[in-house]
Ligand SMILES: CC(=O)[C@@H](O)[C@H](O)COP(=O)(O)O
């Protein structure tokens with residue numbers, strides 16, 4: 460790939476809403492966080508409207524759409540309720556993710572293979588409305604190939620397994636997960652898909668994955684919101700941007 464496109468940073472503001480909801484008030488406001496992140500260099504904002512509204516609420520998504528000048532990536536389960544909200548909101552993009560009320564965070568990727576009949580109408584309705592559809596999946600060849608068959612333009616590779624293995628010191632599992640990501644990104648690109656990645660990324664893992672030329676967007680939230688508590692959100696966005704730029708400078712050497 461001679462001149463791979465710029466690597467975009469999507470900042471996920473979910474967990475500003477988690478803190479806000481702790482007392483049921485209006486502060487801290489995820490919209491203010493989004494505006495600050497954009498001012499500091501974010502290329503887009505991601506927010507996950509979960510069925511249980513544990514963090515981002517319907518009003519947050521509507522205010523984000525109205526307030527931000529950069530693309531809004533609306534993460535959602537592929538339910539009738541969420542499709543209707545997304546069609547009314549008209550974000551730049553929707554990322555379809557698996558959801559289970561009892562989960563602590565997004566576990567695993569969307570089962571595109573097992574649910575392709577149910578997903579196809581949602582993908583079509585969102586796409587026909589001009590919304591760029593992304594499927595949040597594991598770097599699994601069968602899932603990637605089905606995503607391409609369903610004509611979703613984008614996949615987002617779930618990096619949680621790789622990041623968790625690193626955090627827990629499971630070097631062999633981390634190496635195996637990394638190989639899956641490298642191979643999955645290549646397969647997805649060869650299938651004509653735009654390739655994003657996210658979940659659990661921090662400065663070190665973002666820097667490493669930035670060296671994969673097939674990947675053009677990283678969506679990062681939890682780690683950055685934690686860092687922002689100590690050094691500020693603007694500084695955190697700048698530091699993440701710098702980590703991604705360092706990784707991009709080593710393009711093609713990470714595999
Ligand atoms: C799909 C994804 O990776 C993000 O939305 C992440 O799930 C943040 O939301 P939760 O922490 O609620 O899972």
Ligand SMILES: NCC(=O)COP(=O)(O)O
Nearest residue numbers: 471657658659679680681
């Ligand atoms: N899709 C990944 C995302 O939006 C942010 O995930 P995380 O960084 O909060 O784990």
